[in-house]
Structure formats: structure tokens, C-alpha cells
Amino acid sequence: MSVTTNTADREIRLTRLLNAPVELVWQMFTDPDHIKHWWGPNGFTNTITKMDVAPEGEWDLVMHGPDGTNYKNKSVFKEVVKYKKIVFEHVSVPKFLTTIEFEERGKQTQISWLMLFESREQLIHVVKTFKADDGLTQNVDRLENYLQQQ
Numbered sequence: 249m250s251v252t253t254n255t256a257d258r259e260i261r262l263t264r265l266l267n268a269p270v271e272l273v274w275q276m277f278t279d280p281d282h283i284k285h286w287w288g289p290n291g292f293t294n295t296i297t298k299m300d301v302a303p304e305g306e307w308d309l310v311m312h313g314p315d316g317t318n319y320k321n322k323s324v325f326k327e328v329v330k331y332k333k334i335v336f337e338h339v340s341v342p343k344f345l346t347t348i349e350f351e352e353r354g355k356q357t358q359i360s361w362l363m364l365f366e367s368r369e370q371l372i373h374v375v376k377t378f379k380a381d382d383g384l385t386q387n388v389d390r391l392e393n394y395l396q397q398q
Contacts, residue, residue: 255364257368257371258364258365258366258367258368258370258371259362259363259364259365259371260362260363260371260375260380260381260384261360261361261362261363262360262361262384262385262388263358263359263360263361264358264359264361264388264392265353265356265357265358266356266357266358266359266391266392266395267355267356267392267395267396268355268356268357268395268398269352269355269356269357270331270350270351270352270357271331272357272395272398273350273357273359273395274330274331274350276391276394276395276398277334277348278299278301278334280296280299282394283296283299284296284309285394286387286390286391286393286394287309287311287387287390288311288383288386288387288390289379289382289383289386289387290314290386290389290390291313291314292311292312292313292314293311293312294309294310294311294312295309295310295312296308296309297309297310300325301325301328301334302325302328303325303326303327303328304324304325304326305324305325305328306322306323306324306325307321307322307323307324307325307336308320308321308322309321320340321338321340322338322339322340323336323337323338323339323340323346324336324337324339326345331350331352332349332350333347333348333349333350334346334347334348335347335348342365342370342373342374342378343365343366343370344363344364344365344366344370344374345363345364346361346362346363346364347360347361347362347364348360348361348362359388361384361388363380363384
């Protein structure tokens with residue numbers, strides 16, 4: 249017997265075809281010297297103090313908002329499959345699970361990004377308070393722009 253849980257009411261999904269090979273896209277996600285330049289919504293900068301991209305590895309960063317507000321973030325990597333998948337749990341508030349899948353398409357890479365929240369109410373709160381849905385789109389836009397500079 250299999251049980252299927254519908255999580256659509258507590259998730260944000262984004263799929264994008266990037267004009268870069270999977271090896272380069274993977275490097276952008278796993279190298280703190282790259283990810284610090286594009287992570288987050290428009291206007292944000294990052295200070296990464298730890299990024300151990302391995303199962304149970306920690307990722308500590310401070311996102312600096314354009315208004316000067318600092319947002320401390322701590323995540324723990326749950327699954328890392330080179331060139332295929334990264335799963336991390338955002339353990340600071342708000343808590344959520346992120347799964348990013350990478351699909352090689354010749355010289356391009358399709359990424360599928362899923363943010364799964366603990367409840368529908370939490371998703372609504374995060375979207376209203378932090379505009380997480382727009383932020384994710386801006387995040388991937390920034391990645392695309394950064395990739396063009398490489």
C-alpha cells in the first residue's frame with residue numbers, strides 16, 4: 249500500500265532552463281565564493297561563514313537586506329547527489345525543506361526548485377511577510393545573470 253500526500257497547498261515551485269552546462273550550474277550552487285554573489289532576492293548581499301555541502305553538513309549565512317537588516321540563516325544539507333540533486337532543511341525560522349534538482353539538457357540545465365513548508369498557514373505567512381514567492385523568482389533571475397558573467 250502506498251500513501252500519497254498532496255503538499256501543493258504548502259509549497260513554492262519553480263522550474264527554469266538555464267543557458268549553462270550542469271557542471272557550471274552545480275558549481276554556482278555548491279561553491280560559497282559563487283553563491284554569495286547571487287543568493288537571495290534583488291538587493292541582498294551575503295556573508296557565508298560555513299558551507300559544508302554534504303549530508304548533515306551545515307550552511308550558515310547572513311543575508312544582508314537592502315534596508316540594512318541582517319537575516320541569519322542556518323540550513324543542514326540532507327541529500328547531495330552531484331549534478332543531480334541538493335536537499336537542505338532550513339532550520340532557522342521559518343523552517344522549510346528545499347529540494348533543487350538539476351537536469352542536464354545538452355549545454356543547458358533545467359533546475360526544479362521546491363520549497364516545502366510545515367503548513368499551509370506557514371507558507372501564507374512567509375509569502376505575505378517575506379514575499380518568498382517573488383524572492384525565489386528574483387533569486388533564480390540573479391543566478392541567470394551571474395551565469396552570463398562566468
